Amino acid sequence: MNHWLTAPVLIPLLGGILQTFMGYAPIALRRTLALATTVLLVATSMVLLTMADDGSYRAYAFGNWQPPFGIVLVLDRLAAFMLVMTSVLALLAHIFSLGGADEGNRQFHTLFLFQLMGLNIAFLTGDLFNLFVAFEVLLIASYGLLMHGGGTVRTVPGLHYVVLNLVGSSLFLISVGMIYSVTGTLNMADLAVKVPQVTGENALLVKAGGMMLLVVFALKAAVLPLCFWLPKAYASATAPVAALFAIMTKVGIYAIIRVYFLVFGDDAGELANLGMDWLFPLALITLAMGVMGALGADNLKSLTAWQVIISVGTLLAPIALGSAESLSAALFYMLSTTWIVAGLFLVADLVASQRGSAGDRIITAPMMRHRTFLSVLFMIGAVAAAGLPPFSGFFGKLLILMSVEPGPQMAWLWGTILVGGFLTLVAYSRAGSIVFWRTVDGHVETARPLKGTTAVAAGAMIALTVVIVAMAGPINRYTEDTAAQILDTSAYIDILQTPMVGEDD
Template sequence: MNHWLIAPILIPLLGGVLQAFMGYAPISLRRTLALGTTVLLLVSTIVLLVMADDGSYRLYAFGNWEPPFGIVLVLDRLAALMLVMTAVLALFAHLFSIGGADEGNRQFHGLFLFQLMGLNIAFMTGDLFNLFVAFEVLLIASYGLLMHGGGTARTVPGLHYVVLNLVGSAVFLISVGMIYSVTGTLNMADLAVRVLLLSGEELELVKAGGMMLLVVFALKAALLPLCFWLPKAYARATAPVAALFAVMTKVGIYAILRVYLLIFGDDAGALANLGMDWLFPLALITLTMGVVGSLGAQSLKTLVAWQVIISVGTLLAPIALGSEEGISAALFYLLSTTWTVAGLFLVAELVASQRGSALDKIVTAPRMRNRTLISVLFLIGAVAAAGLPPLSGFFGKLLILNSVTSGPEMAWLWSVLIIGSFFTIIAYSRAGSIVFWRTVDGHIEEPKPLGGNLRAATGALIGLSLVIVAFAGPINEYTDATAAQLQNRAAYLEILQTPMVGEEN
């Protein structure tokens, strides 16, 4: 067993515990420790990415209990990609937060690190019950982060977020119980073997549990009709929290990829492709709903929140079709949209800090200071989000379009994605022209200064859309290999024969 596998969990755990005991320490010390912890986390995830690139599965069994009996972590290309994507996002969101957004809550950094721990457990666990535990860890931390800053503006959407996720957790637990009652295991590899042996009532019970799981993952991913909680919740959160939350919907998408390709994939017999016939049309409707919401957005943060929903529909449509090319294209787009959306949340906060009482509302106001810098960042982010060339969003959408074979699905996906992208361009053009160019006479008294860390964090996240283009070839090769590995169900099942420490090979 390789002990590097526990680093993405252990590092934020220890950092979060230290933050909990340092609540009354000087804020500069807490900030230094938090940023240092996030840097260490990024380094550890890069190490794991390099390890995973050889295409093999690596297993870490806690207590040396062999699967399926113990708690296991599994590292593959998909898990490594999600870990690095999250760590990069977390670093720049954390850097932005030390510009003042972390003030007012002594446990902000602790909650931030605990949420990272929950996210990393979700990406690496090889067990359905521990996936439930990971969801609870990251959700509990997210409740505190969502309410950070206080005020009734955050209380109501925060309450909706908490209630819906508590319901989702209850359904998750019930579905896991249903599956365990039949199979006697929750290890994903073991489940993939045992579902092939089911028949009669047992088969129907597991099918029902699997469909309930899909509902839970759809809630986490914000798939229609379970997406209406997201725009207000994300728009009211503080900027670094909203940026970090850009990865939250991707946890639901990751869970669908992991569970429904492995346990309910093409080789699952009577349970093959469970729920996928529902997922494709719902993904297209979600994309459409996100576009409609963005056209009616009244603030930049709300516009970006609807962009999250657009990206969910765009990602799940090719995943639902199940082809290797579609999954690879979705993973390429996932990397682009997550970082771009996070950067746009930070841009919206910069706008709000420079416009006085107008904040980030899409209304005319006196000309802001630092307009050139902020408008350029918004332009780059909007181009990437809408999918215009030459930025990463365009290549991601192009790969998705090219991944679909001729047929009704191709017609629907091409039509919805291209028309949706056109209206998304209109939404961003409307917002940008009003906020940056339609100014009125007057001046804004004492706008907040843009610190170097705010500029660096925002510019870095937005600039990653250019980095992805520069390294599009290697990234696409990695996503192709990741998709091929996901489709190779038999290779994952070999972890059940992995020898434990002290055993003979």
């Protein structure tokens, strides 16, 4: 049964290879195969979620090379949670792209599937070096996706994105080299055993490597001051690409959870809780910066891009607290904000298609077509993103507020989230009122037809906030169990001692 662990990697890999050799095939055939691949990935992720929900760890050692020497995939509740969140988002973004966003580049579906492969490797790998490999795979694909559609508007943001990530990759290699020079391993379970034993000058070297690694993950997650590349890059991407990119910052957050609770957790001796004292204030400042950016946004895509930064700060603050309750709340909020942000990117593109030359800019324009449908989608997404009832963003933020113990951290967290939520609501209210209701005389003459695939995909993406509310009990139970499993590092270490290919654990 452990062979199931390879499916999230092999499915997009094989699908991407097929797409590579089908560049000149009819677009209908390419779309059918690409969509079938994504649907199969969703089904596989659901199977793995069911397997992981029993609380046990499953490991797959490629070639049966035992750790710490071989390539190991590890499935637990956290990995399965990330796989499902990514695959559902990818399916709806892929459906949206069938409305025409995939045209103009014969390899769009190839890049899309390869990025999914990189994401899935990152969530499943049990080795720091293979985490670096996963980052490179998904980043190389994202470079092509970011430039998809052409136009000079994407050139400068794309260049910034590429350069910063190349710098981050270099730092990643340097940091893992420093850690390997002392411990002789990059297997995460093995590191969890050896790092507590490091002392003296060696401990300083590992600490330096660990802090550099935290900087790399902070860059991937877009933590202040490493977040200014994100708004223009995401706002300039095509809608399905921007929607898929909503999961990119969560990869950095996932890496922080995985590495710094397992390797540098409470049992890491001199290096226990490395960097967590810095992470909490940086998270709150990142949240505040995101709110200021949202207030100053001049178009809907930029507003949504700043919402990504707001969500990063809101997520990392409870993660930095390190309790089971705060971790569970952060995971619940992560699911909500990722899907809602993706949905808002899709809605922003639909709005732009119905406003002619005004696009998605927050300016008065003639009344758009399909205004009622689009305004309802935007309202639901905005209310959920701002954290108001009755949608999922409210429950996520409420769980975060309830997870913190009384004290100075509680005051800072409550104050920042509540004030930030109010100002975020102001930003969305301003944008919605201007775009949908402050119209000038006349009608838009150059609006594109609203296609069924794009409307259904955007509507389904936004509707997921209602699904999360309807399933809040089971989801919260799952995130609570996931948080408890994350903090029980001994179980992770034990299962990686004797992983066997194809054998149930």
